Amino acid sequence: xxxxxxxxxxxxxxxxxxxxxxxxxxxxxxxxxxxxxxxxxxxxxxxxxxxxxxxxxxxxxxxxxxxxxxxxxxxxxxxxxxxxxxxxxxxxxxxxxxxxxxxxxxxxxxxxxxxxxxxxxxxxxxxxxxxxxxxxxxxxxxxxxxxxxxxxxxxxxxxxxxxxxxxxxxxxxxxxxxxxxxxxxxxxxxxxxxxxxxxxxxxxxxxxxxxxxxxxxxxxxxxxxxxxxxxxxxxxxxxxxxxxxxxxxxxxxxxxxxxxxxxxxxxxxxxxxxxxxxxxxxxxxxxxxxxxxxxxxxxxxxxxxxxxxxxxxxxx
Amino acid sequence: xxxxxxxxxxxxxxxxxxxxxxxxxxxxxxxxxxxxxxxxxxxxxxxxxxxxxxxxxxxxxxxxxxxxxxxxxxxxxxxxxxxxxxxxxxxxxxxxxxxxxxxxxxxxxxxxxxxxxxxxxxxxxxxxxxxxxxxxxxxxxxxxxxxxxxxxxxxxxxxxxxxxxxxxxxxxxxxxxxxxxxxxxxxxxxxxxxxxxxxxxxxxxxxxxxxxxxxxxxxxxxxxxxxxxxxxxxxxxxxxxxxxxxxxxxxxxxxxxxxxxxxxxxxxxxxxxxxxxxxxxxxxxxxxxxxxxxxxxxxxxxxxxxxxxxxxxxxx
Numbered sequence: 004x005x006x007x008x009x010x011x012x013x014x015x016x017x018x019x020x021x022x023x024x025x026x027x028x029x030x031x032x033x034x035x036x037x038x039x040x041x042x043x044x045x046x047x048x049x050x051x052x053x054x055x056x057x058x059x060x061x062x063x064x065x066x067x068x069x070x071x072x073x074x075x076x077x078x079x080x081x082x083x084x085x086x087x088x089x090x091x092x093x094x095x096x097x098x099x100x101x102x103x104x105x106x107x108x109x110x111x112x113x114x115x116x117x118x119x120x121x122x123x124x125x126x127x128x129x130x131x132x133x134x135x136x137x138x139x140x141x142x143x144x145x146x147x148x149x150x151x152x153x154x155x156x157x158x159x160x161x162x163x164x165x166x167x168x169x170x171x172x173x174x175x176x177x178x179x180x181x182x183x184x185x186x187x188x189x190x191x192x193x194x195x196x197x198x199x200x201x202x203x204x205x206x207x208x209x210x211x212x213x214x215x216x217x218x219x220x221x222x223x224x225x226x227x228x229x230x231x232x233x234x235x236x237x238x239x240x241x242x243x244x245x246x247x248x249x250x251x252x253x254x255x256x257x258x259x260x261x262x263x264x265x266x267x268x269x270x271x272x273x274x275x276x277x278x279x280x281x282x283x284x285x286x287x288x289x290x291x292x293x294x295x296x297x298x299x300x301x302x303x304x305x306x307x308x309x310x311x312x313x314x315x316x317x318x319x
Numbered sequence: 320x321x322x323x324x325x326x327x328x329x330x331x332x333x334x335x336x337x338x339x340x341x342x343x344x345x346x347x348x349x350x351x352x353x354x355x356x357x358x359x360x361x362x363x364x365x366x367x368x369x370x371x372x373x374x375x376x377x378x379x380x381x382x383x384x385x386x387x388x389x390x391x392x393x394x395x396x397x398x399x400x401x402x403x404x405x406x407x408x409x410x411x412x413x414x415x416x417x418x419x420x421x422x423x424x425x426x427x428x429x430x431x432x433x434x435x436x437x438x439x440x441x442x443x444x445x446x447x448x449x450x451x452x453x454x455x456x457x458x459x460x461x462x463x464x465x466x467x468x469x470x471x472x473x474x475x476x477x478x479x480x481x482x483x484x485x486x487x488x489x490x491x492x493x494x495x496x497x498x499x500x501x502x503x504x505x506x507x508x509x510x511x512x513x514x515x516x517x518x519x520x521x522x523x524x525x526x527x528x529x530x531x532x533x534x535x536x537x538x539x540x541x542x543x544x545x546x547x548x549x550x551x552x553x554x555x556x557x558x559x560x561x562x563x564x565x566x567x568x569x570x571x572x573x574x575x576x577x578x579x580x581x582x583x584x585x586x587x588x589x590x591x592x593x594x595x596x597x598x599x600x601x602x603x604x605x606x607x608x609x610x611x612x613x614x615x616x617x618x619x620x621x622x623x624x625x626x627x628x629x630x631x632x633x634x635x
Contacts (some may be wrong), residue, residue, distance in 0.1 A: 127533040139521040145532050176530060185530040190521045194535035196585065197513045199592025202572050204564050205506045206595035210366045210628030212502040213602040214461050214492060217443040219510035220599070227596035231589045248520055249576050253569065255516050260565050267558045269512065274549045276515025279522035280543035283536070284531040312526030 009033045009170075010163060011071035013062055014097075015085050017048050017055050020101045022075020022138030025053055027171035030140040034069070038062035039135070040081070048136045059085070061094035072163050075100035078236035082108065086115040086260070087108060097160040099124045099167075103187060104241040105151055105180035108290035122164045123151035123180060125187070126173055133233055141172065145316065147288075148173035152305045153180050165296070166318055174288065175315040177305035189246035195226050195234050196249060202227040288314045295319065323502060325349045325486075326479060327387035328377055328529070329412075331401050331633065333364050333371050335445060336417045338391020338454030340429035343487035346456040350385070352380035355451070356397070375401070381409035388479055391416035391439075394552035398424065402431040413476040415440045415483075419503065419572070420557040421467055421496035436479045439467035441503070442489055446597045449549055457488065463604075463630065464489035468621045469496050472615035482634055489633040504560035510563060511542050511550050518543040520549065562563055603628045 014025040014037040019035065025048070028035040038055040039045040041151055048055035056062055073096045077085050080104065089098065098121045102108045106124045112121045128146040130137055150161065165175045178186070202224040205212055226234075238245055259272040260303035291313040294304045305315075330341040330353040337353065341364070344351040352370035355361040364371035372378055382389050391414045395399050398418065405414065414437045418424045421439045428437050444462040446453055449609035466477065481491045494502070518540040521528055542550075554561055575588040607629040610620045621631075 017391070019429040027580065096617075127531050127536065133397050136615065137427050138564055139389045146533065149531060157606060176527075178531075182527060183531075186524045186531050189524040189528045190462050190532040190536040192351070193520050194517060194539040196575060196588065197517055197539060197570070198535070199514055199585075199588050199595075200568050200575070201510060202592045202595035202599065203571055204509055204568050207567070208502045208505040209500060209626070210602060211492075211494065212505045213599050213631070214604055214628050215443050215494075215499075215502050216506040216599065217462065218445065219514070219542045220506040223513060223537050223601065224592075225512040226535045228600070229593070231586075231593045233584060234589045234593075235584070238585060238589075239579075239583055242579055245575065246579050249579065251523070252520050253517050253572055253576060254493075255519055256565065256569055256572070259512060259516070260562065263555075263558055263562050263565065267555055269515075269554060270551060272512065272515050272519075273554075275541045275552045276518045276540075277545070277547045277550075279515075279518035280540050281530060282522045282531050283518065283540065284544070286526060310525070310527050312528060312530045314530070 011035070011066070011069040012013045012167065013037065013066040013071040014076055015059065015062070015079035016075065016081070017044060017135050017136045017138070018310050019133045020126065020182060021074065022048065022077060023140065023142035023170060024074050025055070026138055026140035027051065027143055028167060031170040031271070033076045033170070033260060035067065037063060044135050058249060059088045060082050060092055063088055067093040068097050072167060073098045075102070075168070078102070078108065078233065079104065079240045080206070080236055082111055086104050086111060086117060087215060090115050096120060097163050098122070099164040101126055102239045103191065105183045107240045109151065109153065118155065119157070120160050122156055122161050123134045124164055125149040125166065126168065126171070135228055144172035146173045147176045149183050149210070151180050151183070152177040152302045154300060154302060154307070158301065161296045162318060165315060169318065175317065177291070177309040179181055179306050182310065184241050185247070187242045188241055188248045192238040192241055192245045195229070195238055196245070197219060198224050198227040269293065286312065288312060290314065290316045320610070327351070327382070327385040327388040328390060328483065329353065330392055331375065331378070331384040331450060332391065332397070333356040333451050333454070334392060335449045335453045335515065336442065337390065337456035338451045339456065340390050340392060340417060340487060340578055341371070342456035343459055344483060345369065347486040349486070352378060352381065360451050362461045365366055375404045377405055383409040386412065388413045388483060389416065390483070391418070394418070394549065395420065395551055395556045398427055402427060402433060406431050406433060412436060413479050414438070418465050419507065419553045421465070421499045423556045425467065425496050434471065435473070435489065436476050437544060438472055438477050440480055440485070441465040442484065442547065443507070448548055459484070460488035462489045463492045464532055465492045465494045465499050465547045467496050468618045469627070470494040470618060472527050472618060474617065477612045478634060485633065492627040493607070493631065496628065500557050501560045501563070504557055504564045508557055508561045509564050509568060511545070511554055512561070514540050514543040524603065533631065542579065562574035602628065604628060606632045
């Protein structure tokens with residue numbers, strides 16, 4: 004929080020993530036409003052006291068008028084339509100998104116010639132629920148919020164988007180789009196794929212298996228409760244990176260199958276998996292304090308710091 | 320709880336599960352004591368006010384004297400040594416176990432000629448922690464506790480073991496050893512294998528991937544935090560059943576890889592996984608009330624009821 008007046012924020016798509024951005028921004032003192040395609044969703048938000056309408060021209064007209072930061076919170080399949088409206092009604096606003104994949108979003112944004120004020124983003128938070136009803140103002144507290152530092156990103160919009168992420172309670176992870184997409188394939192999209200496969204294996208065991216299931220199955224299949232269309236909208240745009248890590252994982256599991264069959268042992272997998280989980284538990288963020296947006300070579304330096312686990316916890 | 324005097328219980332191996340049985344039995348009013356191979360573990364239990372010693376001859380001598388129910392709580396690799404001691408010092412006591420696999424345990428028990436008073440058991444509860452320090456008296460509250468109804472099991476010992484499970488707060492799932500082992504391969508051992516593989520995939524993404532990891536990765540890898548030796552002791556004795564479900568899962572994941580590569584889609588996996596998770600969430604236990612241990616054909620009838628999700632919630 005700074006002493007200067009808060010900018011305006013216009014959130015397009017008020018589902019779990021977009022809705023939580025709207026709530027968090029409002030809670031942080033932003034002038035915040037939103038657009039939601041379904042009037043039922045908009046109405047639910049208004050019933051909770053938020054300014055959400057189902058007329059995108061009106062929401063974007065206000066954004067242009069107030070020089071709002073626009074946050075695109077629709078899933079990938081709806082992106083292009085929303086960008087067309089932005090191009091029509093608010094082409095000069097600073098623009099970010101909260102979609103789960105970054106390179107494909109940047110490509111569509113540039114196709115709509117909206118790249119100049121654009122900074123791709125991805126807050127790493129969620130639940131297996133979806134929709135406005137699941138949104139909360141504190142969803143991003145302590146979360147990592149990835150922000151693109153690809154070539155061509157400008158310092159002014161980057162600063163504004165980073166400030167919103169910080170004001171929502173997150174820390175900012177600077178990352179190149181392609182590296183982001185490969186990373187989330189590992190820690191977000193593969194978990195979905197494995198959870199679905201585990202659920203299938205459990206249910207194939209019928210009432211007996213499901214009745215005996217305890218914590219490991221419950222936690223391992225949690226994200227399989229996510230609506231199928233949403234899982235597809237999250238994973239499929241990242242097909243190339245997901246394919247690569249899925250191939251790796253098939254190899255790892257195939258090796259375990261071989262040693263289990265041949266020697267009755269899964270020692271290699273279990274020891275590697277345990278060491279990896281310990282790496283995860285021991286992994287610590289560290290604060291990037293020596294690079295500011297706009298500094299000489301700031302994009303490359305932030306990308307390099309983010310790659311080593313650095314995060315931005317504050318802006319001047 | 321009934322009006323009659325509680326039987327004595329002797330727990331061999333006071334780690335997470337055995338220790339929790341000891342605590343739960345004591346809390347339910349049983350005369351309960353234990354043996355733990357490591358004196359340090361026994362001492363920790365004594366420091367908490369429990370009667371645990373590291374001399375198995377003495378613990379088992381008391382079991383024979385007081386006609387105690389013996390609960391074997393050691394991992395599979397330590398089973399044979401413990402059974403030798405039981406054969407020497409307390410061969411006529413009713414005997415159960417809490418090991419994660421049933422057919423291999425029954426085989427070793429019969430090899431030690433201890434089958435006559437034996438009822439295999441498996442409480443479906445745990446955490447990624449281990450040892451006495453992780454044990455709690457309420458670990459089994461509401462849990463399913465599998466009890467063997469294989470041919471040759473006698474009604475009197477079965478009733479005693481079932482009563483202990485109920486007194487520990489669990490419900491009893493009657494199950495054939497082979498069916499138990501196939502079921503837990505799906506809902507307990509495969510979750511371990513997939514969690515290890517997911518952890519490996521995440522850590523291969525380095526600090527960036529681990530720093531971006533959120534709920535789906537954390538929950539999906541939780542059980543990979545379990546000590547590697549314990550995971551192996553849980554999974555490897557069930558190699559045949561685990562191999563079968565791992566093969567199935569490799570096929571399911573391989574199909575998803577193919578459709579992702581060829582059509583950019585994982586629709587089949589995601590829809591099947593979601594439906595399976597819904598099956599799990601909707602799965603309800605129902606109370607078996609029309610079969611009592613010792614009734615005509617009770618073993619087969621209980622096995623059939625357990626297979627359909629039935630549980631025993633009370634004994635007369």
